[in-house]
Amino acid sequence: MIELKSIPDDQLPELFLSSLNKQSVFSEIVNRYKEKVYFHVRRILENHEDADDAAQLTFIKVWQNLPAFRGNSRFYTWIYRIATNEALNILRKNRKWEPFEEGELNEYAAISEPALPRSAEIENRLYEAIETLPKKQQLVFNLRYFEEFSYEDIAEITGTSVGALKASYFHAVKKIEQQLTKTL
Amino acid sequence: MKNNNKNNERHKAPEGYFDSFNERLLERMRSEGIDTQSSAKSPLRISWLKPAIAAASVITIAVIALLLWNRKPSNPGNEIVKTNTVKADSLSKQEIASVQETNQNQLISIIDEELSEPEPKSPIIQTSHSPEEQALEKELEELGLTGGESGEELFGDLEI
Numbered sequence: 001m002i003e004l005k006s007i008p009d010d011q012l013p014e015l016f017l018s019s020l021n022k023q024s025v026f027s028e029i030v031n032r033y034k035e036k037v038y039f040h041v042r043r044i045l046e047n048h049e050d051a052d053d054a055a056q057l058t059f060i061k062v063w064q065n066l067p068a069f070r071g072n073s074r075f076y077t078w079i080y081r082i083a084t085n086e087a088l089n090i091l092r093k094n095r096k097w098e099p100f101e102e103g104e105l106n107e108y109a110a111i112s113e114p115a116l117p118r119s120a121e122i123e124n125r126l127y128e129a130i131e132t133l134p135k136k137q138q139l140v141f142n143l144r145y146f147e148e149f150s151y152e153d154i155a156e157i158t159g160t161s162v163g164a165l166k167a168s169y170f171h172a173v174k175k176i177e178q179q180l181t182k183t184l
Numbered sequence: 185m186k187n188n189n190k191n192n193e194r195h196k197a198p199e200g201y202f203d204s205f206n207e208r209l210l211e212r213m214r215s216e217g218i219d220t221q222s223s224a225k226s227p228l229r230i231s232w233l234k235p236a237i238a239a240a241s242v243i244t245i246a247v248i249a250l251l252l253w254n255r256k257p258s259n260p261g262n263e264i265v266k267t268n269t270v271k272a273d274s275l276s277k278q279e280i281a282s283v284q285e286t287n288q289n290q291l292i293s294i295i296d297e298e299l300s301e302p303e304p305k306s307p308i309i310q311t312s313h314s315p316e317e318q319a320l321e322k323e324l325e326e327l328g329l330t331g332g333e334s335g336e337e338l339f340g341d342l343e344i
Contacts, residue, residue, distance in 0.1 A: 030205070031206070034202055038202070042197075048197070056209050060209075063218070063220075127195075
């Protein structure tokens with residue numbers, strides 16, 4: 001009897017394919033990722049109902065497409081990508097999705113990661129400032145700042161180049177700093 | 185990971201949300217007609233293989249059958265007829281006349297050969313076929329007359 005909790009993430013797809021009890025393996029995948037997926041889409045969608053819908057759709061897509069997963073990307077970035085797409089679909093349906101503007105992608109330099117203030121009150125203001133960003137910038141910022149994904153992982157999730165992501169994050173941080181300066 | 189959401193009122197999940205998440209997910213999958221016992225799509229690495237093998241087998245068998253059919257020998261008689269027909273069709277009038285003349289010459293030579301062969305010693309009776317002729321020849325034989333004599337030889341002494 002395999003102890004599912006001891007199986008590394010990247011081996012779960014293979015185990016799913018070879019297992020006679022796929023439901024058990026799938027349950028383990030859901031248990032490992034449901035909170036991460038929920039909070040990821042919640043940051044994009046803001047309200048709980050949409051986030052719940054996106055989270056469930058994410059795992060339905062995982063169940064249906066896991067046999068076709070080829071391991072070209074990390075398993076968790078694959079799941080995040082599905083979750084992101086589901087959240088963006090809901091955003092588009094609600095007409096709240098704004099794509100990148102061309103100018104934002106042009107400025108890219110060796111960007112140093114700015115340190116943002118971390119107290120609870122300031123964190124609330126931080127979230128308020130984040131909400132003023134365009135949705136895609138919010139997405140990039142959340143993945144980088146809160147979930148600490150590498151730019152390469154974010155590139156896999158969003159389908160955007162690393163350079164564009166760095167530029168986006170740079171601009172996002174600048175805007176948040178300006179917003180926090182106004183409110184503090 | 186800077187996951188502060190548990191302490192953040194803005195993005196806080198409802199109480200017990202994650203405890204019932206799996207069950208609600210399964211219910212939704214069933215309500216949407218998704219088979220929750222086995223994944224909807226069979227493993228891609230295997231699903232294409234079996235049909236591909238089956239298709240290749242069918243094609244191979246068909247090709248072999250076709251090759252065997254084409255190699256099947258035709259009726260020799262038909263070949264000769266075809267050949268002769270082609271030959272006949274392709275012959276000109278002169279060629280046809282020549283062939284006919286040749287055939288005639290061959291026939292004549294065969295007849296000559298037959299005529300030049302010594303006559304069999306058997307009486308004329310051997311050359312007759314009908315019962316009446318056979319009876320007549322028998323009578324002649326009993327009378328001591330043999331076939332081949334001329335009328336003068338047969339009736340030369342008679343004076344009419």
